[in-house]
Amino acid sequence: MNQWLVAFMWLSLALIAGIVSVRIAISVSLLEIAIGVIGGNFLGLHTTDWVNFLAGFGAILLTFLAGAEIDPEALRKHLKSSLAIGFVSFLLPFAGAMAFARYVSGWDSRAAQIAGIALSTTSVAVVYAVMVETGLNRTELGKLILAACFITDLGTVLALGVLFANYNLWLALFAGVTVAVLTILPRTAAWFFRSYGGRVSELETKFIVVLLLGLGGLAATASSEAVLPAYLLGLALAAQFGQQKDLVRRLRTSVFGLLTPFYFLKAGMLVSLPAVWAGAGLIGMLLVAKLVTKVIGVYPLTRVFRLPSREGIYTTLLMSTGLTFGTISALFGYQRGFITQSQYTVLVTVVIGSAVMPTLIAQAWFAPKVAPSAEQAQAAHHLAEVEEHV
Numbered sequence: 150m151n152q153w154l155v156a157f158m159w160l161s162l163a164l165i166a167g168i169v170s171v172r173i174a175i176s177v178s179l180l181e182i183a184i185g186v187i188g189g190n191f192l193g194l195h196t197t198d199w200v201n202f203l204a205g206f207g208a209i210l211l212t213f214l215a216g217a218e219i220d221p222e223a224l225r226k227h228l229k230s231s232l233a234i235g236f237v238s239f240l241l242p243f244a245g246a247m248a249f250a251r252y253v254s255g256w257d258s259r260a261a262q263i264a265g266i267a268l269s270t271t272s273v274a275v276v277y278a279v280m281v282e283t284g285l286n287r288t289e290l291g292k293l294i295l296a297a298c299f300i301t302d303l304g305t306v307l308a309l310g311v312l313f314a315n316y317n318l319w320l321a322l323f324a325g326v327t328v329a330v331l332t333i334l335p336r337t338a339a340w341f342f343r344s345y346g347g348r349v350s351e352l353e354t355k356f357i358v359v360l361l362l363g364l365g366g367l368a369a370t371a372s373s374e375a376v377l378p379a380y381l382l383g384l385a386l387a388a389q390f391g392q393q394k395d396l397v398r399r400l401r402t403s404v405f406g407l408l409t410p411f412y413f414l415k416a417g418m419l420v421s422l423p424a425v426w427a428g429a430g431l432i433g434m435l436l437v438a439k440l441v442t443k444v445i446g447v448y449p450l451t452r453v454f455r456l457p458s459r460e461g462i463y464t465t466l467l468m469s470t471g472l473t474f475g476t477i478s479a480l481f482g483y484q485r486g487f488i489t490q491s492q493y494t495v496l497v498t499v500v501i502g503s504a505v506m507p508t509l510i511a512q513a514w515f516a517p518k519v520a521p522s523a524e525q526a527q528a529a530h531h532l533a534e535v536e537e538h539v
Contacts, residue, residue, distance in 0.1 A: 178274065182505065186422070213380070233454075234468065239270075263481070268499060270302055275473075275504050323370070346393075376477060420498055443465065466507040479500065
């Protein structure tokens with residue numbers, strides 16, 4: 150097929166999703182997923198090797214940016230609350246979904262473990278996209294939510310690694326190189342940005358991409374997932390990114406404008422509506438199991454840490470989302486034969502449902518009000534002055 154027409158179709162759907170998102174004030178990532186479902190089931194949308202690469206690379210960069218948005222000072226400030234909320238947000242859904250899949254649905258133990266891991270996650274992609282779109286990433290609440298997401302997904306990564314890793318020399322090499330890079334990266338990056346930053350050739354961006362691709366390739370060689378080290382790299386560079394606002398803006402432009410639409414559209418395209426109808430009952434029960442265990446674990450802790458009720462409900466709903474690591478875990482299990490294609494469809498549909506439903510409810514009824522940024526406030530003040538003189 151003509152690759153230019155394929156690219157035209159994918160990005161046209163992304164453009165439509167963005168326009169509708171602005172009109173109805175719903176996160177563009179959710180609309181891209183929904184349009185991906187339509188495209189895959191009714192428009193003949195399908196993946197190619199280069200689409201899969203762009204979608205995977207988008208997930209890596211989005212996960213990296215989410216880690217880089219975690220303010221180290223805010224993480225230290227909210228250490229107890231983020232650790233408690235993040236850990237419980239992982240543990241209860243993991244145990245609950247695994248037990249349901251094993252003892253109610255009759256899945257074997259390895260398939261049940263994949264189900265528990267896939268449904269324990271909080272979606273870095275969705276939460277980060279919502280934080281940026283709403284401006285909550287600048288607030289203490291947004292920083293707390295991002296930090297708690299990090300803890301939850303760190304639990305997911307560790308569970309996937311401990312339960313399913315191939316314990317061999319490649320894994321040891323991957324772990325050793327990752328630890329070494331994370332140790333020396335803050336100082337190395339500070340020197341590199343200071344020496345080579347601010348040029349048209351975007352050497353800072355190339356430096357980051359080289360690290361992500363290198364560790365991602367080593368992770369894949371070790372039978373792990375390329376997206377897993379991206380979060381830790383982002384966290385290691387968070388302090389530097391706090392001083393590199395323009396670099397963050399440029400990266401966001403590339404990631405949100407070009408790469409993440411492929412990821413979100415592909416996530417929706419993977420949903421087969423006939424398979425959804427066939428497994429609707431199980432999908433509904435697993436979705437309820439995930440959401441209920443998230444609510445039971447997270448909401449009481451938001452009250453313990455004295456979040457107002459509205460913010461507590463909002464935090465709970467966003468912590469109930471799933472997408473990036475959920476789909477990665479399900480695909481990991483399917484490709485390695487731990488789950489069947491029908492089980493994969495069920496898990497991916499539950500994961501996408503958990504990305505859409507809690508986020509829509511949170512944004513529609515519980516979204517906190519965010520003060521405008523300094524630039525927005527200045528622009529609004531200037532506009533008011535102009536209107537006074539007209």
